[in-house]
Amino acid sequence: MKKILLGVAVVAAFGLTATAASADVLSDIKAKGFVQCGVTPSTPGFAIPDANNNWAGLDVEYCRALAAAVFNNADAVRYSPLTSTERFAALANGEVDVLSRTTTWTMGRDTSLGISFTGVTYYDGQGFMVRKADGITSASQLSGATICIEKGTTTELNAADYFAANKLEYKPVVFEAEDETVKAFEDHRCDVFTTDSSALAGERALLANPDDYIILPEIISKEPLGPVVRAGDPAWFNVSRWTYFALLDAEELGVSSKNVDEMLGSDNPEIKRLLGVEGDFGTPMGLTKDWAYQIIKLVGNYSEIYEKTVGPNTPLKLARGLNALWKDGGIQYAPPIR
Ligand SMILES: N[C@@H](CCC(=O)N[C@@H](CS)C(=O)NCC(=O)O)C(=O)O
Known part of the structure; x- marks a missing residue:
């Protein structure tokens, strides 16, 4: 709790001085x-950059x-790795226009940092990865484990909640960045690596021998990740929110x-x-009437993005699950454009 409050105070102070x-x-x-x-x-x-x-x-x-949506040019982006x-101070002080950064x-966060979440581009949950050789098959066996965690995340807080609720001891080993956290896990400096389960899948795929590691079945939290x-x-x-909705609406309508x-x-x-063939929903938002056509033409719909980045045919092999459209049994749902 202290940690959260401290984080909030730091960002709030930062926000105030950022003119x-x-x-x-x-x-x-x-x-x-x-x-x-x-x-x-x-x-x-x-x-991830190549x-x-x-x-x-x-x-x-x-x-x-x-x-x-803004420029009819999907390459008109500059990336700030944070x-x-x-991340929150960088957004608050104007260093970036938007965070699209695995942020729960x-x-x-939504009510005290001067920031607003605009949607959930990926519904996730926190999981644990362990070495297969250790013979652990469930999080209930993690008592006394050393756990590698990234600082400043919900991950840290959820782990504390989970181990306290289940009356299990654990020893957090906290790092500033994901690559250091994974390296420490690989180097046996901890028994467990915990983060959002999508990131676990991605990191596991990059390890020298992915089959030497398993992701435990427990998902211990809700991690709705989205733009801010x-x-x-x-x-x-509005542009941020409706860009996300347009990706979903396009998929729902079979437009790719x-x-x-x-x-x-x-x-x-x-x-x-x-x-934008009928009506004009772009101009009131400060865009052109073919704003969504441009998104779909230049980037694709939500399904196309999902399949190319995290889906079953990528190294992450993530099924759509919660991220399927509502009509396919998931919870991705966008209001209508009308
Ligand atoms: N979703 C969580 C965790 C987000 C997060 O930062 N996760 C780590 C995964 S270990 C990450 O993406 N790190 C990126 C990096 O340091 O390169 C949150 O919003 O606090």
Whole structure:
């Protein structure tokens, strides 16, 4: 609790002194010509740069979707890799326009940091990874374990709750960044690595021998991960939120990057509104009426993004699960465009 309060106080103080951050981010973005997107430094499937500094991942695709909506150019993005501890201050002080950074929507963050979550681009939960050779098959066997954790995360807080609730002893070993945390786990400095289960899947795939590790069945928390903007700027908030909704609505209506041009001729009124063929939902938001067409054409719909970054055919092999559309048994649901 002390830790949370301290975090809140630090960011609040930072926010107060930050005069550079404008209240009309959309206009600033248009003037500078790119979206400054805060991402994780290195989380496979979500945001990770290759050797040429080309970023890839679900969080990165969302940044590209924003740029497509504003500029008709998905490449008009600059990435700021931020550690967990750096991220909220970087947003509050205007260093980035948006965080698209495996960030869990919690009440404390949403109501006390001067920031606003705009959606849930990935419903996640916290899990544990262990070495297969240790013979552990359930979190209930973790009593006395040494656990590698990243600082400034909900991960730290959930682990404390979980072990206290289950009356298990544990020893946290806390690091500033994910690569250090994983390295420490690999080097046997801890028995367990805990974080969002999607990140566990991504990191496991990168380990020298992924089959030497298992992810335990317990999911100990809700981690709704989504984009975050500064509070008090409705225009940019709307663009952030409706960019996410457009990705979902496009999937629901069967509109993808492959068929979007053909879909311009569709008779379905919902598709006509989505693509700006009928009505204009872009202009009131400060965009053009084909804003969603641009997102879909240049980046794809939610399913296309999911399949390419974290889905069953990627090294993460994550089934859609909770992230399936509501009509397919998941909880991804977007309000209608009308
Ligand atoms: N979703 C959690 C955890 C987010 C988080 O930062 N996770 C770590 C995973 S170990 C991460 O992405 N680190 C990126 C890095 O340091 O490269 C939160 O919002 O606090």
